Amino acid sequence: MNSQLLNDLIEDKQQERNAFRIALFGFLAAVISASFYLYLGLRSNDWQLSAWSADIFALAAAILIASVLIRRGQVTTGVWVILWAAVITFVGTVTLIEGTGLVIGVGLGILVAVIAGQTLPPTSATRAVG
Secondary structure (H helix, E strand, O other): OOHHHHHHHHHHHHHHHHHHHHHHHHHHHHHHHHHHHHHHHHHHOOHHHHHHHHHHHHHHHHHHHHHHHHHOOOHHHHHHHHHHHHHHHHHHHHHHOOOOHHHHHHHHHHHHHHHHHHHOOHHHHHHHHO
């Protein structure tokens, strides 16, 4: 077997594992934070927190769909679903909660760079960060 082919297979498997781990931890973090914001929204009767919770639950659902795609071998598609869901979720957060734009923007930039760098092929990772 060609050593280059073997190296490519090993790299693909590593990207798949990294993508699935990111999806798993992202799903857990989204469900926990959405539940917390739902609790705060119901407790304080603040509709923005309840809407933020729904926004994050939608992110968790998108991550769940992406994890199924990743497990079926469609790693790049699954990671793009996670990235776009995160972007849409964070845009929703900025519109709901005043004063979060800069922090969310910086956090989103770092999040996209880390996820893309660990899970996507170099050409797709460069496009995602751009």
